[in-house]
Amino acid sequence: MKSKYDVLVIGGGPAGALAGKTAAEKGLSALIVEKRPAIGAPVRCAEGLGKEALHEFIDPDPRWISAEMTGATMVAPDGFCMKLGSQLAGSKVGYVLDRKIFDRELVWKAAEAGADIAVKSRASSPLMENGAVKGARIEYGGKTADVRAEVVIAADGVESKFSRWCGVDTTVPVREIMSSVQYVMADIDIDEHSTVFYLGNEVAPEGYLWVFPKGKRIANVGIGISGKKSGRGHRAKDYLDRFVKKNFPDGKTIEFIPGGVSVCRPLNCTVADGLMIAGDAARVVDPLTGGGIYNAMYTGRLAAEVAAVCIGKGDVSKKALMTYDRNWRESKMGKAIERNYHIKEYLIKQPDSKLNEIIHSVSNIHMKEFTTMNLIKEIIRVNPKLVLELGALAASLR
Amino acid sequence: MLNVHRDICGYCGCCVSVCPEGALELIDAYLSVEKNCTNCGICAKICPLGALEVIDEKQV
Known part of the structure; x- marks a missing residue:
């Protein structure tokens, strides 16, 4: 662990691993700190991931695929x-992964790309200067070190505290x-x-x-x-x-x-001066499915890509980093989160009788591409009444 | 005060995400409760295992 990096990544899950790997590939110095002694454990995940979603990031490997x-x-x-x-x-x-091995593989790829990794090392507070994040205090093995960074990427998961310490309300x-x-x-x-x-x-x-x-x-x-x-x-x-x-x-x-x-909406803003927030910490889990692996990898990678550009230009202000926030919201992933949030809000209000009715309406669905979106489209196709109930949302689902 | 039943807690961090005061923190394999806890009981309600309990301080 050095005392200064271009990018400091808090958390060694899929978001943090992709952030660290991408930063290193862009020629930046990067450190991933993981508070747990082991990457990937405990799992805290149902481990399901769609075929296309996985292939966008990594070729499947039998070592970390439990089942197809x-x-x-x-x-x-x-x-x-x-x-x-x-x-x-x-x-x-799709796949059911073995996250203990999968997460380790992702972090290994970050290490291979040149990122430093520190396990059983916890970010205990941000280093702040004039309201901007400048790094973090890291506690490890009874010692403390201040690690400075141009940009900190908080990928510290559902129990995220780092961005809260920097003034971002992350309460679910x-x-x-x-x-x-x-x-x-x-x-x-x-x-x-x-x-x-x-x-x-x-x-x-x-x-x-x-x-x-x-x-x-x-x-x-x-x-x-x-x-x-x-x-x-x-x-x-x-x-x-x-x-x-x-x-x-x-x-x-x-x-x-x-x-x-x-399963809330994502954070109102996922950047601050010198700070970017990715993965579960940014609350970018799909609100309908609860799936978070793809969205974590997507935001982790994008955060590092934007960090590289901003560091290159010498401007890591909130305004400059906003490119990250805008890009993921405008992405297919960001739009799916917004749409699925509304569908979730509709579904949780339905009584069991309505859920029975919806599921009874079609006993077999064979999709060209196996996605939540296509499933919803098919359900709406055979339940025209739903169009009225979903209101404005329905238009976006056709 | 908030009592953490360490033998029940699975140190998953679910409670940390809902704490409006930011008074909880998951430090590796244990949960820490800070002084700014207001005993609101939200964490005790949502804990998947029932590891958290707001108890009357007079009874401690």
């Missing part, structure tokens, strides 16, 4: 199943935190090539329960419920335990993972 998916199933509150697949029957639509509204628990369960009867989503206010109020296969007879079995619906006796763990007892009574839990997923 050919379809998905949506289970209505009344138990009816909607099957989703590719137009090409049996073709691959109670109703928009998905209070989550996941078990990695072995020895269970599942379709090893299909993800399953259970919907309904009895199963997972204002959220969903998932079974994402990790291989033969093994899967991530997890749940996210709205923080608003959580409380003593009816927490995420209570709902999950009830489901597991009923559906996988003989399964063996080999890993236990609690977590929080934000």
Whole structure:
């Protein structure tokens, strides 16, 4: 660890790794600090990622792909199943990753590109000068070091504190935190090539329960419920335990993972003087699916690209860094977040009867491209009434 | 005051994200509660495991 870098990245998840890697590739000196002793653990993720989304960043490698998916199933509150697949029957639509290895691979690629990495090293406060971020105080192994940087990229995850210390309010509204628990369960009867989503206010109020296969007879079995619906006796763990007892009574839990997923709108502004915020810390998780891997990698990479340009020009003011904020909001990803936020807001207000109606309307969907957007379009196509209910939003979905 | 049941806490950081005061911090594998905690109880409500509890200080 040196005392000065062009770019200091807080957090060694997918956002931080892509930021560090990209910065190094652009010829900048970069340091990634990760507070945990190991990259990738604990996982805190259902580990699902679409085929195209992954391929945009990295070629798939069997070392960190647990399972390949050919379809998905949506289970209505009344138990009816909607099957989703590719137009090409049996073709691959996505992956369930092994994040412990995947995250490590991403950080390894950052290191290979030339970034420095420091684990069990925690940013405990920003270095501020005239209201601008100039680096961070790093605590590691009982020692403290001040690391100065032209730009700090805060990629410190759902529990992000760094940007708050710099004056950015990152508080997630109670109703928009998905209070989550996941078990990695072995020895269970599942379709090893299909993800399953259970919907309904009895199963997972204002959220969903998932079974994402990790291989033969093994899967991530997890749940996210709205923080608003959580409380003593009816927490995420209570709902999950009830489901597991009923559906996988003989399964063996080999890993236990609690977590929080934000499904709010992204931060109002993801930059400040000398600071950029990426990934879960920027609240750029897809509010409909809760998926955050792609968006983290996308914002992490973009942040470093913009940092490189701004550092090159010698201007890392908020105004200069705003290019990053504007670019991701105008991107396909940014637009999908905004659109999916509205769809999420619509869906969480629907009673189970309505969810049943929607899911019953189509028992099989074969998509040319397997995306959330195409699924929604198809559902709207067979439910013309929804166009009226969705109002202005519907126009953007055609 | 806010009591953290360390044997229940899974140090996931879910609570940190909702704290309006920024009074919680996940430091590696433990949760720290700062003095500016107002005992509002939001974190206790949303904790997926029930590891947080606001308790009456007189009873401590």
